[in-house]
Amino acid sequence: MRHLLALAIKFVMVTVVLLIVLTLSFDVSFVNTLLISLALTALSYAVGDIMIFLNAGSPENQSARNTVATLVDFVMAFLVIWLIGWLLTGENFAMATPALLSALVIAGGEWFFHLYVDRSVVPEYNNYKSAKG
Template sequence: MKHLRAIAVKFIASFALLYVILGAMYDMSFTNVLLISLLLSVVSYVIGDLFLLQKTNNTIATLADFALAFMIIWVVGESLTYGESLLLPSLISAAGIAIFEYFFHKYVSGRTLEEGHEEFRAANYRFQIEAAEELSPVRPDVRSEEDADK
């Protein structure tokens, strides 16, 4: 249920942002924006939020979401529309999505992921050191007279 809520939040925010940028500014149809938003929400949630965010930190996951959003918006937008190039609108849309994703990752890591992502808490590194009696090995030709008697 937590994942469905997170995908719904992501879809609504992505749709609103893409409709303002692609629909209002660049005259893309409502259904095209809806399809791009749906595809982007599902793919970026699985790849960016469930996989990358758990393995890396927020910055890397946000950069990956920017690249993923740019590719999805550009490729799907070009295949659905005719006419002018969507390179610049895709870059602008991906930048807006990346800004949203930065804050969405904090929400997802705090409330949705089961084990809780440790990236936003202070690092608590515990190093264990192995110690021995001798600091350096003793070569047989350098032994003292006391060691030779033994």
């Protein structure tokens, strides 16, 4: 249940950013923006928030894990928005600027989202004790 709530929060965050940047500022259709939001949310939660964030360092070093995961989320957001946007709109280079702007804003939000994931979604991860002693 915690993961579903986290996915919903992330989807809302990504969708709001993409609606403002893609739809309102760059005239990408609402449906295309929603499709990009769905794809980006699913991929970045699985890869950036679960795989990378939780495994990029020791549980005690949240700042380093957060930095690595946020950088990965930035690159992933840029590539997903640009590539899917290009496929949906047929505009290759025209999607680069909105993808970059969106990725920057989303990466800023991801920093705080990772704090939420650490505290509320996987709090048991922070209580991890090494078997090596």
